[in-house]
Amino acid sequence: MPRGRSTFTKRQKEQTRQQRQRDKAERRNQRKQEKTVVDSANEMAELHEHAAEQAALFNLGAEDAETAEQPSFGSVRE
Numbered sequence: 001m002p003r004g005r006s007t008f009t010k011r012q013k014e015q016t017r018q019q020r021q022r023d024k025a026e027r028r029n030q031r032k033q034e035k036t037v038v039d040s041a042n043e044m045a046e047l048h049e050h051a052a053e054q055a056a057l058f059n060l061g062a063e064d065a066e067t068a069e070q071p072s073f074g075s076v077r078e
Helices: 005-077
Strands: none
């Protein structure tokens, strides 16, 4: 049984609608992936900065502790 013109256009319309949905879902997934990459890169940069700050604080604390300990060792020996 031959299909009419309206059936053909309806089918074409439905196919284009489905293709648009697939394209939209693909773009949405791509944005999600880009966002996670950017977020993880930002998170790693923040962690690196925090580690550097902690290392700097630790080094300052170690130097202060060394200078504070030196006189105490001298007084114990005397």
